[in-house]
Amino acid sequence: MNNPCGPVPLLFITGFLGSGKTTLLNRILDEAAAQGKKIGVIINEWGRVNIDSSLIRAKDIEIEELNDGQVFCSCLSGNFLEALVLLAKRSLDVVIVETSGMANPFPLRNILCDLKRLTGGHYVYQGMIALIDPESFLDLVEDINAVEEQVIASQRIIINKIELADGETLARIRKKIRQLNPHAGIIETSYACVEGILDSSMHEVSTSSPLESKFVKRSAKESYTRPGQYIITTTEGLPPERVEAFVREILPGALRVKGILSDTEHGWFHVDGVNDKVETRVLEASGNESKIVIIPKAGDEIAEKLIAAWNTQCRVPFSLS
Numbered sequence: 001m002n003n004p005c006g007p008v009p010l011l012f013i014t015g016f017l018g019s020g021k022t023t024l025l026n027r028i029l030d031e032a033a034a035q036g037k038k039i040g041v042i043i044n045e046w047g048r049v050n051i052d053s054s055l056i057r058a059k060d061i062e063i064e065e066l067n068d069g070q071v072f073c074s075c076l077s078g079n080f081l082e083a084l085v086l087l088a089k090r091s092l093d094v095v096i097v098e099t100s101g102m103a104n105p106f107p108l109r110n111i112l113c114d115l116k117r118l119t120g121g122h123y124v125y126q127g128m129i130a131l132i133d134p135e136s137f138l139d140l141v142e143d144i145n146a147v148e149e150q151v152i153a154s155q156r157i158i159i160n161k162i163e164l165a166d167g168e169t170l171a172r173i174r175k176k177i178r179q180l181n182p183h184a185g186i187i188e189t190s191y192a193c194v195e196g197i198l199d200s201s202m203h204e205v206s207t208s209s210p211l212e213s214k215f216v217k218r219s220a221k222e223s224y225t226r227p228g229q230y231i232i233t234t235t236e237g238l239p240p241e242r243v244e245a246f247v248r249e250i251l252p253g254a255l256r257v258k259g260i261l262s263d264t265e266h267g268w269f270h271v272d273g274v275n276d277k278v279e280t281r282v283l284e285a286s287g288n289e290s291k292i293v294i295i296p297k298a299g300d301e302i303a304e305k306l307i308a309a310w311n312t313q314c315r316v317p318f319s320l321s
Helices: 021-034 074-088 108-119 137-143 145-153 167-180 240-253 303-313
Strands: 008-015 039-045 062-067 094-098 123-132 156-159 185-188 230-234 254-263 267-274 277-283 290-296
Touching: 008 021, 008 145, 021 039, 021 094, 021 123, 039 074, 062 074, 074 108, 108 123, 123 145, 137 145, 137 167, 145 167, 156 167, 167 185, 230 303, 240 254, 240 267, 240 277, 240 290, 240 303
Parallel strands: 008 094, 008 123, 039 062, 039 094, 123 156, 156 185
Antiparallel strands: 230 290, 254 267, 254 290, 267 277
């Protein structure tokens, strides 16, 4: 299954929930389109419903969706390999994987070995890029293993949304990154604005396997159970301001809230809530059902709060699963 034009670069984008992965992916796809490159994309969603794939602006790309887990664990790694084998049969210049926010990349080395066995030299590992949200990183990195693991496994670390952090906070973030990964390149930006991601010289990945010979002193953490998820669906149209009020009310108990909803008067819109920030924007979409995915903080039972907040703020029939 070797590519006559040479091996296809395989690039991973990781980062915790709400760090800006899909924004970066859209920028890369815009760059690829300008260069006339054909791109394959695998989008991995932690929840049962894939919201992010609806946010991809680019057309004429190959998209594979993997939901309800993370591609590096046994629950989805088989499907992940199948998707890569499928994309290897297409005429593509680059394949990009956007991992779920809870991804632990440490099993990647074994997955790449299996991929080489299945596809020969079709792919060349181009490295991993981790995005960081400076508002929450210093707290999350002390509590959630995946946040540490994403930094350790990456060749480039993008500190995104720097306009939300002061100089002292950014300095502490840089110090923490250096403790976990002394050799990674650090980029600081806003709105995931990074040029040249598709330039292979940017990554300078060793030909050895990822994570080889890495030993990092890590802080002990209490067990952080896999967070659950709630999905709200409705067939009723809703004004964005009502949905925004609902998200603000439930956000203190949630790691992430995002959805695609119908506004009866103006079409569809996307809502995104992380930390204490809530944003809505118009979106091109179609369908007959609006959906919001809520990922609660571990250990928080918020079903009753969701129901109460929805009835107070949105006031239309809905289902909760």
